[in-house]
Amino acid sequence: MSVPVSIFHRNWLERREHLRLIAAAAKAHATGLTLDVGCGNRPYEALLAPHVKGIIGLDLPPDQDIERRPGTAAQRSQAVDVYGDAMQLPFADESFDTVVSFQVLEHVPEPQRMMGEISRVLRAGGHLILSTPQMWHVHEAPHDYYRFTRFGLAYLCRAGGLEIIAVQAIAGFWARAGLKLTYGLDRIGRGLGRISRLLSAVTLPFIAAVNLAFKLLDMLLANEDDCVINFLVARKPQP
Ligand SMILES: C[S@@+](CC[C@H](N)C(=O)[O-])C[C@H]1O[C@@H](n2cnc3c(N)ncnc32)[C@H](O)[C@@H]1O
Structure with a gap:
């Protein structure tokens, strides 16, 4: 399964590689019940769904929606299964086999708390698949707080009790x-x-x-x- 991105798209230089890595990581590591933290409109669903038993999309409630583009509210209400905060996930310990989160960590005021929560709701042996920008313009202002190097991500993972399998760079200089x-x-x-x-x-x-x-x-x-x-x-x- 693939999600196409047009060569005429302004984001083609990062998105093509991003989609390739999501597809490969989903095939290699995604299983069972999966949580998508900050799911937005679930653009990568088609890459994940063939490998897992079900995907629960979590995002902020509509009154805290940080993507205030026209039309997003209606789409969002259809895409989100559970409203909640990544820093306080409304699930019991070890509820999920896989957690995914794409381009969300930079929007969360306390990313270490989010990583700790992801670790808490993952079962032992379960996987996290996550992407976040290292260099990108400010977006979803004012809820755009951080950028992460591979070293910062590694630190947050270890502090949350997770072990790193791989950190890969998408789109270089x-x-x-x-x-x-x-x-x-x-x-x-x-x-x-x-x-x-x-x-x-x-x-x-x-x-x-x-x-x-x-x-x-x-x-x-x-x-x-x-x-x-x-x-x-x-x-x-x-x-
Ligand atoms: C840049 S969008 C990415 C959406 C989607 N993951 C994607 O890749 O298209 C960031 C998403 O994170 C959500 N978000 C931000 N802070 C959050 C929080 N504290 N808890 C849950 N979701 C949050 C936003 O509402 C938004 O949907």
Whole structure:
């Protein structure tokens, strides 16, 4: 199962790799009953569902919804199974075989508490699959608190009682540079009122060209210290 992302999309440089890693981690580690913490609109459901028995999506209640884009409230109410806070998960100890959480940790004021809660609700031997940005512009303001290096993630995992299986860097220096350009082009395409449709017809091919050129550079000159996202797989050890 795959989730497609268009070469004309401004996020292609990180999203393609992100989707690939989620699919691989789900295949290798996701089992049983799974909790998606900060599920949003559950964009990765199709990658997880074939490997698990069921997925419970948890997110903040509507009055605390931090994604205030038009239309999100209605979609959100259909996507979320349980309203709750990642820092105080409303589940008994060891309730889940797998926990996933994508692009949420940076929005939680006390990430160490969130990691401790994930560890508490995981059964021994169960896995956490998590991604969070290392370098990304401020989003969902003002609820955007942190960025995490692989070392910070490793620390939070160990402090929560989890052992790390792998931390992988998504999109290095050149991909990050390319993302700045694709976001700039996208902004030009969207930002000029009535002629925006005409402009985006011009900018879209440039976005695709930047995506391909900077992907090639990123493959040739990889540098994980400059990555856009860190992708983590961890396990709760057996007692
Ligand atoms: C950037 S969105 C990511 C959504 C989804 N995981 C995805 O990858 O598309 C961050 C999500 O985290 C949720 N969130 C933020 N703080 C939270 C908290 N304390 N407890 C539960 N969810 C939280 C937000 O409501 C939002 O849906």
